[in-house]
Structures are given as structure tokens and as C-alpha cells.
Amino acid sequence: MQTVTHEIADNIYRLSTCVPDAAPGGFTFNQFLIKAEQPLLFHTGPRQMFPLVSDAIARIVPLSKLRWIAFGHVESDECGAMNELLAAAPSAEVAHGAVGCMVSLDDLCDRPPRKLADGEVIDLGGKRVRHLDTPHVPHNWEARVLFEETTGTLFCGDLFTATGNGPALTNDDIVGPALAAEEIFHATALCSNTAPTIRRLAQLEPRTLALMHGSSTQMRCSDALLDLANAYESMLARA
Numbered sequence: 001m002q003t004v005t006h007e008i009a010d011n012i013y014r015l016s017t018c019v020p021d022a023a024p025g026g027f028t029f030n031q032f033l034i035k036a037e038q039p040l041l042f043h044t045g046p047r048q049m050f051p052l053v054s055d056a057i058a059r060i061v062p063l064s065k066l067r068w069i070a071f072g073h074v075e076s077d078e079c080g081a082m083n084e085l086l087a088a089a090p091s092a093e094v095a096h097g098a099v100g101c102m103v104s105l106d107d108l109c110d111r112p113p114r115k116l117a118d119g120e121v122i123d124l125g126g127k128r129v130r131h132l133d134t135p136h137v138p139h140n141w142e143a144r145v146l147f148e149e150t151t152g153t154l155f156c157g158d159l160f161t162a163t164g165n166g167p168a169l170t171n172d173d174i175v176g177p178a179l180a181a182e183e184i185f186h187a188t189a190l191c192s193n194t195a196p197t198i199r200r201l202a203q204l205e206p207r208t209l210a211l212m213h214g215s216s217t218q219m220r221c222s223d224a225l226l227d228l229a230n231a232y233e234s235m236l237a238r239a
């Protein structure tokens with residue numbers, strides 16, 4: 001396996017590793033590095049992927065200069081390597097919402113995490129990231145997304161998860177592949193706030209959707225979120 005990097009928006013890099021046997025056609029694990037005065041990594045990758053991911057980070061910024069470690073929720077592909085990164089970057093902090101810190105991260109992190117209020121912005125110096133709580137969307141109580149305001153990049157984590165090893169950025173539809181993957185994995189928590197939460201994300205009018213599993217896109221971002229919300233609403237109604 002190898003980790004490839006691609007700048008998908010101004011100073012926003014996608015680090016992508018395809019695991020061939022994780023799904024038919026392969027399955028990508030993507031991290032996103034925001035290059036700013038205070039570099040931020042969104043998703044650490046699994047702990048066993050740390051050698052690959054840390055090498056990829058170091059091709060873009062010195063690993064020791066990493067300032068913020070962020071992710072959507074507590075799972076190994078989201079945050080499995082956070083303590084390895086805390087050890088490698090002495091001034092790095094994990095930043096997450098209050099629920100995630102209370103339920104898991106105050107205990108799991110080797111250094112205390114920074115607790116963020118819903119809507120709180122961290123000024124990275126050249127980039128600004130807004131923390132948004134999205135409980136149970138796509139899954140887990142502590143779920144959140146991150147929105148980078150200067151580029152309009154929504155780091156939407158497991159939303160739109162797709163199989164395969166496509167390009168870093170695609171112009172193709174991402175909703176159909178996401179619904180096909182949902183049929184395989186059943187990863188999304190279908191609940192009453194699933195569709196309303198995704199519709200709120202559409203109101204951000206993101207210019208890039210940065211996906212953890214699959215190709216990112218700059219096409220029809222709000223419409224894709226609305227289509228996804230409608231599809232989940234229909235699934236919930238049928239359930």
C-alpha cells in the first residue's frame with residue numbers, strides 16, 4: 001500500500017491510502033491536512049497506518065509542527081493514530097466537541113483534548129475551521145464535521161462513503177455510489193435527525209466536499225447533500 005497526496009483546494013491536501021481487499025474494487029482511507037500557520041489534520045488514519053500517513057504529512061509540513069488533530073468521531077480510522085501523532089508533534093492538541101471529550105477523549109488522549117462549542121471557530125492563521133456538532137450523523141453520539149471557511153471546504157467524514165479507488169476529485173455523481181455503499185455497510189444511523197442535520201450542512205453552501213472514503217468533489221455540493229438527506233429520509237420512512 002502507498003499513501004498518495006493531492007491538493008484538492010488551496011493548501012488543503014488529501015492523503016489517500018487504498019486498501020485493496022477492504023471492499024469490492026478497494027476502499028480508500030483519506031486524511032486531510034490543512035496547511036496553515038497552525039497545521040490541522042482531519043482524520044489520523046488507523047494506528048497501523050501511522051507510518052504511511054506520517055510520511056505523507058511530512059512531505060507537506062514537518063510532522064513536529066502539526067498543531068491540531070481533529071476527526072469526526074471515535075473510530076480507529078478516524079483517530080486510531082492520535083496518540084502517535086501527539087507524541088510526534090509536541091504542541092499538537094486533539095480538538096473535538098464536548099460530548100466526544102466527555103465520553104471518550106478525556107480518557108483516551110495522552111494529552112487533554114481541547115473542547116469546542118458547537119459553531120466555535122479555530123483561527124489557524126490563513127485558514128479558519130468551524131466545528132459543528134452532528135450527533136449520530138452519520139453515526140456515533142459524538143459525531144461532528146469541520147468547515148473551513150476560506151475555501152468553503154466541508155470535511156464531511158463518512159458521509160458519502162463509497163467503495164473503489166477513484167481520483168482525488170471527481171466530477172461524477174457521489175450520491176449514487178454512497179447509496180450503493182450504504183447497501184453493503186449499513187453504516188449510517190438512520191434516525192429522526194439524520195436528514196435535518198444533513199440539510200443544515202447543505203445551507204453552508206460548501207464549495208468542496210472532502211470525503212473520508214471515496215473521491216472528494218467540487219460539483220453540486222449542496223445539492224448532493226440535499227439528495228443524500230432525501231434518500232435517508234425515504235429509507236427511514238420505509239424502515
Ligand SMILES: [Fe+2]
Nearest residue numbers: 073075139158
Ligand atoms: Fe465512522
Ligand SMILES: [Fe+2]
Nearest residue numbers: 077078158212
Ligand atoms: Fe470512516
